[in-house]
Amino acid sequence: MNDKTDKLIDKKGIRGDGRKADELRSLKLQVGVLSNADGSAYIEHGKNKILAAAFGPREMHPKHLSQPDRMVLRCRYHMAPFSVPERKSPAPSRREVELSKVIKESLEPALFLELYPRTGVDVFVEVLQADGGTRCASITAAALAIADAGVPMRDLVVACAAGKIDDTIVLDLYDVEDKLGSADVPVAYMPNLNAVTLLQMDGVLSSSELEKAVNMAMDGCKNIYAMQKEALKTKYMVVKETEE
Amino acid sequence: MNDKTDKLIDKKGIRGDGRKADELRSLKLQVGVLSNADGSAYIEHGKNKILAAAFGPREMHPKHLSQPDRMVLRCRYHMAPFSVPERKSPAPSRREVELSKVIKESLEPALFLELYPRTGVDVFVEVLQADGGTRCASITAAALAIADAGVPMRDLVVACAAGKIDDTIVLDLYDVEDKLGSADVPVAYMPNLNAVTLLQMDGVLSSSELEKAVNMAMDGCKNIYAMQKEALKTKYMVVKETEE
Amino acid sequence: MNDKTDKLIDKKGIRGDGRKADELRSLKLQVGVLSNADGSAYIEHGKNKILAAAFGPREMHPKHLSQPDRMVLRCRYHMAPFSVPERKSPAPSRREVELSKVIKESLEPALFLELYPRTGVDVFVEVLQADGGTRCASITAAALAIADAGVPMRDLVVACAAGKIDDTIVLDLYDVEDKLGSADVPVAYMPNLNAVTLLQMDGVLSSSELEKAVNMAMDGCKNIYAMQKEALKTKYMVVKETEE
Amino acid sequence: MSSLITKVRAKQIEQLLENGKRLDERGLLDTRELKIEQGVIEKAEGSARVYLGKTEVLVGVKVETGEPFSDTPKEGVMTVNAELVPVASPRFEPGPPDENSIELARVVDRGIRESRAIDTGKLCIEEGKKVFIVFVDVYVLNHDGNLIDASAIAAMAALMNTKMPNYEVKDGELKIKQGYKPLPMRNHPITVTLGKINNKLLVDPWLEEESVMDSRITFATGEDGNICAIQKGGSGYFTPQQILEASKIALDKAVELRKKLKW
Amino acid sequence: MSSLITKVRAKQIEQLLENGKRLDERGLLDTRELKIEQGVIEKAEGSARVYLGKTEVLVGVKVETGEPFSDTPKEGVMTVNAELVPVASPRFEPGPPDENSIELARVVDRGIRESRAIDTGKLCIEEGKKVFIVFVDVYVLNHDGNLIDASAIAAMAALMNTKMPNYEVKDGELKIKQGYKPLPMRNHPITVTLGKINNKLLVDPWLEEESVMDSRITFATGEDGNICAIQKGGSGYFTPQQILEASKIALDKAVELRKKLKW
Amino acid sequence: MSSLITKVRAKQIEQLLENGKRLDERGLLDTRELKIEQGVIEKAEGSARVYLGKTEVLVGVKVETGEPFSDTPKEGVMTVNAELVPVASPRFEPGPPDENSIELARVVDRGIRESRAIDTGKLCIEEGKKVFIVFVDVYVLNHDGNLIDASAIAAMAALMNTKMPNYEVKDGELKIKQGYKPLPMRNHPITVTLGKINNKLLVDPWLEEESVMDSRITFATGEDGNICAIQKGGSGYFTPQQILEASKIALDKAVELRKKLKW
Secondary structure, three states: OOOOOOOOEOOOOOEEEOOOOOOOEEEEEEOOOOOOOEEEEEEEEEEEEEEEEEEEEOOOOOOOOOOOOOOOOEEEEEEOOOOOOOOOOOOHHHHHHHHHHHHHHHHHHHEEEHHOEEEEEEEEEEEEEEOHHHHHHHHHHHOOOOOOOOOEEEEEEEEEEEEEOOEEEEOOOOOHHHHOEEEEEEEEEEEEHHHEEEEEEEEEEHHHHHHHHHHHHHHHHHHHHHHHHHHHHHHHHHHHHHHH | OOOOOOEEOOOOOEOOOOOOOOOOEEEEEOOOOOOOOOEEEEEEOOOOOEEEOOOOOOOOOOOHHOOEOEEEEEEEEEEOOOOOOOOOOOOOHHHHHHHHHHHHHHHHEEEEEOOOOOOOEEEEHHHHHOOOHHHHHHHHHHHHHHHOOOEEOOOOOOEEEEEEEOOOEEEEOOOHHHHHOOOOEEEEEEEOOOOEEEEEEEEEEOHHHHHHHHHHHHHHHHHHHHHHHHHHHHHHHHHHHHHO | EEEOOOOOOOOOEOOOOOOOOOOOOEEEEEEOOOOOOOOEEEEEEEEEEEEEEEEEEEOOOOOOEOEEEEEOEEEEEEEOOOOOOOOOOOOOOOHHHHHHHHHHHHHHHEEOHHHOOEEEEEEEEEEEOOOOOHHHHHHHHHHHHHHHOOOEOOOOEEEEEEEEEEOEEEEEHHHHHHHHHOOOEEEEEHHHHHHEEEEEEEEEEOOOHHHHHHHHHHHHHHHHHHHHHHHHHHHHHHHHHHHH | OOOOOOOHHHHHHHHHHHHHOOOOOOOOOOOEEEEEEEEOOOOOOOEEEEEOEEEEEEEEEEEEEOOOOOOOOOOOOOEEEEEHHHHHOOOOOOOOOOHHHHHHHHHHHHHHHHHOOEEHHEEEEEOOOOOEEEEEEEEEEOOOOOHHHHHHHHHHHHHHOEEEEEEEEEOOOEEEEEEEEOOOOOOOOEEEEEEEEEEEEOOOHHHHHHOOOEEEEEEEEEEOOOOEEEEEEEEEEEEOOHHHHHHHHHHHHHHHHHHHHHO | OOOOOOOOHHHHHHHHHHHOOOOOOOOOOOOOOEEEOOOOOOOOEEEEEEEEEOEEEEEEEEEEEEEOOOOOOOOOOOEEEEEEEEEOOOOOOOOOOOOOHHHHHHHHHHHHHOOOOOHHHHEEOOOEEEEEEEEEEEEEEEOOHHHHHHHHHHHHHHHHOOEEEEEEEEEOOOEEEEEEEEEOOOOOOOOOOOOOOEEEEEOOOOOOHOOOOEEEEEEEEEEOOOOOEEEOOOOEEOOHHHHHHHHHHOOOOOOOOHHHHOO | OOOOOHHHHHHHHHHHHHOOOOOOOOOOOOOOOOOEEEOOOOOOEEEEEEEEEEEEEEEEEEEEEEEOOOOOOOOOOOEEEEEEOOHHHHOOOOOOOHHHHHHHHHHHHHHHHHHHEEEEHHEEOOOOOOEEEEEEEEEEOOOOHHHHHHHHHHHHHHOOEEEEEEEEEOOOEEEEEEEEEEEOOOOOOOOEEEEEEEOOEEOOOOOHHHHHOOOEEEEOOOOOEEEEEEEOOOOOOOHHHHHHHHHHHHHHHHHHHHHHHOO
């Protein structure tokens, strides 16, 4: 988080992209977009454009990574070279490795890992365009891909960030706010179970600001959750129509 | 292919190195040159100096690469660091990876892959000095190494390029022509089966020029084929003499 | 070895750090310093600070590296990024790879490799601070770690260098002497068996100088050997006291 | 490969071909439906998403500045990279590029480079020191066969969509002016691949056909109808006659496609 | 993980926790004994060895010169690297950093960076060209749980111990003067991690607890009591209430620790 | 290793040695036939192919320009790299250099470097900025034992064969004049390796002997008869007496070889 240079939110509480403090960016969710994956989803979250695919449960390769008593979830979060202003090398950066790990750990609580011992589920996330908040959008899409693959889940996982710009707690930071704001708090959440499965924070917040930000992020999650369910239903209905 | 700067072929149809348009460079082929390989061959094709060694059919390592219904051929085309004007890093370049693949695919049609299920043959090509046309010379040598290893073959594979310099279709481009000419067409061929197993093209050719170039390259192949058989015979006779 | 610039040893035979020609640097040896390793040791040899840990005999991973008729010893000599004046990349350098090999080969003669077929012992050496002579100090510590792991040994292995500075053969070169002196001869030795298990030389020595250096190094080894045994005894007694 | 498609399926494909038919009901010389969307990645300098049947390829173009190669000090640099992203197929694994993605990148590169599609002479800022570098990143999102053609078309569509800074060079200094201008192009190669199954040539093989085909051959042709790149692939062979036949088909298909695309 | 600790052991830990007890007889909110040794690597610009119970971490700091990042041309650079050295655990293997060591490094980095602990503005030699680079290398020597807290404390202790050349910058030229001066610091973050086992929160989990715990959460707080970094880890979850509770505990423990350490 | 040579073979070798004989009928102190061909790679600045019995090593030398090391700003740079090319043995695998090829390269390097064979002071173009870099690439083409001696001799033969641009340095500018001149050399080290089997020392062990030998020891000696590098290898040991004996034999063999080679 850098020093803020200009005002990120004006006196009327309107942000650089025209949103109010507690307003989500526009979202578009699609399920079942790739024919070769067992499950897949596409998300446009603001200008973020992200594809997620799930494969499995299937035999693990290499085999020695499988576990005798549970399924293994593997995740890869990967950015396309053209997804960011300066071309990114396709080799995984340390940031991508960390995000792959926290995304995996945000999804695991939703899975019945013990139901499929010795198998693996692979989730691949490809960020085609990045606009701030990619990890959250990736989790929202990855959960849909896993559901689309037919892997039983306790709940969907949905993610959204809140943060602080110019002393205001706001929802769903975009690129500029992410860079110039004073804190970013990505949250992943399972609404039915009231369970936070990812929480990180960059920047500086007081205790009470943190509480406010987490609550705001969870509210954002609940809104996106409705869209997730809608996206699944839409695909299901389309599939059903096709089948009839 | 760059723009031509000087004339590569003179009015009498004589090229920079004194050859006529349809003339091969001098060739030297030797079989069974390495004592530790199951089969080996050495080729000097112009100033190209290339060693090829074949190992197998043998158990594959790692095992999971083996196929239940056929033999696996692996090839590595590799240039020595001192083989080119500017020292080459020993790590495989993208060019070397591609050439390894097309060389492998140029040799596979000659093998009875289904005869040796679960086994592998490894072919290693080391370019000790490069002078244009290394992929073709590598194929010519690799086929001899495989034959020398006693692996049954439908036919030898032999390779030669044709190309275009100064509007003339010529045979067997050397270094300078390769860099400054306007097209290069490497061809691998099994003369007995009249089968083209490698065809690539860099540069610009019309349809009819391509036809002419391919035909000229195949004629070159047939000439080298005779030398290949001679090289095998020579080794066989030397071995026979030794045995008597 | 570079040209000497200043005198490394004065007229009275006193070296830059106040030692006489045949004097060891101060040493400190501790056994059993790490709770997670099967065996461990810490050495301060001059300003060298080195940790060694031994794991095993245990099943090898990956399995295909195990040998049907003997135990496999693996060693890694590794320098911490902050151990040297200019930060060292954590990736293993060619020097570290060579030292790992010669350290392994200096320890192997002390082990009954044939007693534990199909198993492996791993020895990890971490140089926390380097001051010249790290390979010798590493061997001294590694042998203690192996002994501490309870792996039966023919003898301890102990190592010390001798070398030449300003035409004088001296014992146990430190950093400055290592860089500016004219020869360095690291020696590893099993005193009970009178066996030299590592010998290398950098620099220039006559035959008779070499003989003198090797003898001086072996004498140094014998002195350190006494400290090794003391360190093992100390730990054993401490353990015994604890048990009572 | 028997592990990927049953031999029954292979036989079915071969029998259909004997009768001039294909599993997906195309004629032997028909390409699948082609759909091109340009400008799909707003933040990249250029981009295009191509659907060839169910095969889906996204290409992004980034334009940056850097050093020229020492043997072409006055020319900009183009570099093509391809990733067989693991979302695209259960057989793709994450990791550094393998021989398939490297071959794909190099074949796409060759078609663009040899046809001199990009006017690299116009990408020089300061001779020998600073030029524009055009990064073409091929991202395969769904693999249903014939990645070469889909990628080559997507790469060209992305380049044609590429805007770059409206720069001016004065005394070797790069001055960025307002607005953007298109990447300077001077040719529009079209790439056509044929497969061979049981000595039958077929255009635009899809995944099921690829899994049983002997070999493939790719031709890139420029606007003048000349061939600018060829690549044979696969572990089979072609007779000289088949090569001529394939080249004629490929040239015809390229003309047809060029008309449709108005390239 | 059943392969690391028997289920019996897991049950034992859980039952103890029900009664507010832990295997090692600590209370739920007690940290293990903390011992800090600074300056243990004389040849490094800064160093510290931290013992947190049996967990042992050595951090060395090197200060070199290099180029600044293009978006912060006037600021020095700090970089944190962590190695899970194989002497520390039979489960650590030599090789390039894996996801665990990368996460560890990045969490340590975040606490220092976001609290602006180092005054990087004072590390500029020549704007945009030359700045000091502070390499913080975390070396885990013995793993008995809670590597994050031990590493974060060791990193701060090493930075506070760091001496750097007593330089002067005149006309963009670096002049090294006699003696050393301390690295310019302006904040001293303290990092506290809690684990969750069966819905019980416990401070500073050790290895046996880590092997059965659902998840962990880490808070770094600055001198002003503000939070400057959070990281949830592990394959479990927290309820929103647990997060608030955890944050309160962590802040309290940080205050307590800050007093003890006089940071 | 029982997997490489039957124990019967091992016994046979040992029994022969008891009688002062070897499998290939050499005496214990005899080297195999040595053949050197220089200038075999015309396009390299220097090259040599060495046959030591059936062991075959090709060394190519490239001379380029680059930066000196900061601690030797006035000296050219030499770097030795060795590849155990997979054509040379079924046990060599393609890939980055392993510990064996790294040790080989470093022992060859040490002999040349410590004897100051190359006059690197004459390879400086501009102090601290630009010097000649001599790349010595050792390429093992057939492995029949004693790669160290074959490689060391081939490296020296290639360096002695190396021509470099006939340059002149004026005001720090490199001016290439017509023609070539030899690389400036000032010593010609010779490297001799002995193996130990059952407490017998033998010169120039070949592959079958290597597979049963306890250990080896290598001595490089300069023109003045001084030793400039030693390397013990293998998982056995030497008694101090054996080391002295081995050094004497190695020095004698080096004198003998030096006469033969006229180095």
